[in-house]
Amino acid sequence: MTNPPEEEFQSKINFDLWRRIFRFALNHKRLLIPLAASAIVLSLIDAAYPIITMMAVDIVHNGGVAKDLIPPALLFLGLSVTLAALVYVFIRCAGGISHHIAYDIKRDCFKRLQELEFAFYDKQPTGWLISRLTADCDRLSRIMAWGFLDVMWGSFFVFAMTITMLIINWKLALIVLATLPPLIAISVYFQKRMLLTSRLIRKHNARITASYNEGIAGVKTTKTLGRETENLNEFEGMSEDMYSASVRRAFLSAVYLPLVMLIGSVGSGLALWYGGLDVLDETISLGVLVAFISYAGNFFHPINQIATILAEIQGAQAAGERVMSLLATEPKIKDSPEVLQKIAQRSAELQPATPLQDPSTQIATLAIDGYATHINEIQFADVTFSYNEKEQVLKRFNLTVKRGQTIALVGPSGGGKSTIVSLVSRFYEPDSGEVRLNGTDYRQRSLEWLQGQLGIVLQTPHLFNGSVKENIRYGRLEATDEEIRDAAQLVNAHDFIMKLENGYDTTIGEGGARLSTGERQLISFARALIANPQIFIMDEATSSIDTETEKLIQDGMQRVFDGRISFVIAHRLSTIRSADQILVINKGEIEEQGTHQELLANRGHYYELYVNQFRREGETLAIEEAG
Ligand SMILES: Nc1ncnc2c1ncn2[C@@H]1O[C@H](COP(=O)(O)OP(=O)(O)OP(=O)(O)O)[C@@H](O)[C@H]1O
Numbered sequence: 001m002t003n004p005p006e007e008e009f010q011s012k013i014n015f016d017l018w019r020r021i022f023r024f025a026l027n028h029k030r031l032l033i034p035l036a037a038s039a040i041v042l043s044l045i046d047a048a049y050p051i052i053t054m055m056a057v058d059i060v061h062n063g064g065v066a067k068d069l070i071p072p073a074l075l076f077l078g079l080s081v082t083l084a085a086l087v088y089v090f091i092r093c094a095g096g097i098s099h100h101i102a103y104d105i106k107r108d109c110f111k112r113l114q115e116l117e118f119a120f121y122d123k124q125p126t127g128w129l130i131s132r133l134t135a136d137c138d139r140l141s142r143i144m145a146w147g148f149l150d151v152m153w154g155s156f157f158v159f160a161m162t163i164t165m166l167i168i169n170w171k172l173a174l175i176v177l178a179t180l181p182p183l184i185a186i187s188v189y190f191q192k193r194m195l196l197t198s199r200l201i202r203k204h205n206a207r208i209t210a211s212y213n214e215g216i217a218g219v220k221t222t223k224t225l226g227r228e229t230e231n232l233n234e235f236e237g238m239s240e241d242m243y244s245a246s247v248r249r250a251f252l253s254a255v256y257l258p259l260v261m262l263i264g265s266v267g268s269g270l271a272l273w274y275g276g277l278d279v280l281d282e283t284i285s286l287g288v289l290v291a292f293i294s295y296a297g298n299f300f301h302p303i304n305q306i307a308t309i310l311a312e313i314q315g316a317q318a319a320g321e322r323v324m325s326l327l328a329t330e331p332k333i334k335d336s337p338e339v340l341q342k343i344a345q346r347s348a349e350l351q352p353a354t355p356l357q358d359p360s361t362q363i364a365t366l367a368i369d370g371y372a373t374h375i376n377e378i379q380f381a382d383v384t385f386s387y388n389e390k391e392q393v394l395k396r397f398n399l400t401v402k403r404g405q406t407i408a409l410v411g412p413s414g415g416g417k418s419t420i421v422s423l424v425s426r427f428y429e430p431d432s433g434e435v436r437l438n439g440t441d442y443r444q445r446s447l448e449w450l451q452g453q454l455g456i457v458l459q460t461p462h463l464f465n466g467s468v469k470e471n472i473r474y475g476r477l478e479a480t481d482e483e484i485r486d487a488a489q490l491v492n493a494h495d496f497i498m499k500l501e502n503g504y505d506t507t508i509g510e511g512g513a514r515l516s517t518g519e520r521q522l523i524s525f526a527r528a529l530i531a532n533p534q535i536f537i538m539d540e541a542t543s544s545i546d547t548e549t550e551k552l553i554q555d556g557m558q559r560v561f562d563g564r565i566s567f568v569i570a571h572r573l574s575t576i577r578s579a580d581q582i583l584v585i586n587k588g589e590i591e592e593q594g595t596h597q598e599l600l601a602n603r604g605h606y607y608e609l610y611v612n613q614f615r616r617e618g619e620t621l622a623i624e625e626a627g
Helices: 015-026 029-061 066-115 118-123 126-168 170-177 180-217 219-225 228-280 286-298 300-328 337-353 359-365 417-424 447-452 468-473 481-490 494-499 517-530 547-560 573-578 596-602 605-626
Strands: 377-385 394-402 406-410 432-437 454-457 535-539 565-569 581-586 589-594
Touching: 015 029, 015 066, 015 126, 015 300, 029 066, 029 126, 029 286, 066 126, 066 300, 126 170, 126 286, 126 300, 170 228, 170 286, 180 219, 180 228, 180 300, 219 228, 228 286, 228 300, 286 300, 377 417, 394 417, 394 565, 394 589, 406 417, 406 573, 417 535, 417 565, 447 454, 454 517, 468 481, 468 517, 481 494, 481 517, 481 547, 494 517, 517 547, 547 573, 581 596, 581 605, 589 596, 589 605, 596 605
Parallel strands: 406 565, 406 581, 454 535, 535 565
Antiparallel strands: 377 394, 377 432, 581 589
8 A cells, every 4th residue: 555645734823723623622621631640640749759859868968867857758659659640541541532532533434424525526536535534533532632632742841840930049040041042943843854754755655665566566568668777777776866855854853852951951050059159148949949850850851842833734734624525515516405494394394293213214215305205207497507617518408207117228339328317316416407306306305305316227237245135125124035136036036145154144355256247236226226226227238248147137127117216327238129219318318218119110229229239139139038
């Protein structure tokens, strides 16, 4: 697998974006509050250690006895135990939050992806979407949980140390605090540079790996074309880039650490000098001096943590923007406010009167939008449609199909057959004109209801990795085993299923890999049927189906199509011949329309198609029928 491309580093932090992302963390206050509390208490404990040292030093310096050291020792022990407990709490909480946020963002993205219309998927490559759902979501959830912890701990630690020092001795405190601005500036500068160089190294590394892959996989081509030297030069160029980026990364680390250590030491040195003088003047105790030296050296860690998180936030901003923009993408095909209102009204009316166990059944079986339940007619009225500005696919398309009819769509590739069935399914909507159900524009009806009335069998159907039974049940989750068997019998899938290793419980492998295309179509057919759809759409498989399976599918179709409205993108003569209407679709228009006999008599486009494409098949069919 190749690494995702490294995106640009945005120096300006988009607070509004991070506030929106942080809302996901706010949904888990049960974990967030203990996490914040543990980070704060932890920082206070860290800030308290030098005070204990101060107490102990002063006791010893003032001639105390062993017994006097017991309170600071016990305090030290108590704080250390608390600290250990808090570390446990924060690891659990941060881990939990990170997991929950990742889940929530992924769930919301997934939900949105399910709602989005086909046109969205036409523009977004699958790989892009999968990266959003995996890498981006994980990255954001990590930053939210662990970054939140680090920022809370770091800022409270700095704050607590500052306040404590100011209380103990404000003059000495100001001297130590003078080292803070350069420490912050240097940390922010270097963390950002180091993050950028690390990304550059990853990028070069990915290129080198890809080049290895290509070089090895394509070694024969390289040799035959005599390109070895050029390839080697290219590879050396990449290696040099990688080398210089690695050297830069090493240089930055090598400079950064001593530099911040130096600043810390300067702080300690200043504290030692001015504090030492005060000790000599006896204006402060030796314990105070020791505590200040310790504080001066302690600032580096929290500042470094905060700077690292800031750099990561800047680096992950593009990921955040992508995820948030996906979540903000509104589906273009959805129920209008008026339809939603009607559905709400109708649900309220139905709920007390028809107490159905499962509300999803109610939606599937009743026209929840208040219109007729039965689809008696589908009508395309002057439908014009295009996928993009470049080409109009359907031009003022008109068609009326009645319940019980089967429409065969035939014609040259790219003519618009699939577009017609996509429009019927409302996967796309017309640019102008209307698709009407019983005379009403389907945009005035519930989308979920309409799509619940569809049974679609694709040319290469997608099956899931599970058993045959589970795959069929996917059409209607509450279907019983008997219903599954009945559906399989009706589409002629039962016999072949029974011949499988474990019958209906046979696992069919990813995408149904263990089955032939014809068998996959039969299962997908049963899956479509189990939902008892009013509209059947079938894209007949063109190839790799043996005549026996083909016949089974044909028989199944005859039975299943009865009493429904069916559209078949037809490739087989037997389907075409028995269709009530054949539409020859070419360049988005109905070129010819009629029954098989009528169209043959016309001697038009269909006749030519028949002569060229179907005659041989027809001869076989005639022989079979005669036999
Ligand atoms: N998702 C899409 N985005 C952009 N253009 C598309 C899309 N789907 C189809 N088209 C274009 O629309 C036109 C009609 O395509 P359609 O798939 O409806 O034809 P078809 O008759 O079903 O063809 P085939 O028999 O090859 O499946 C073609 O020019 C095709 O390139």
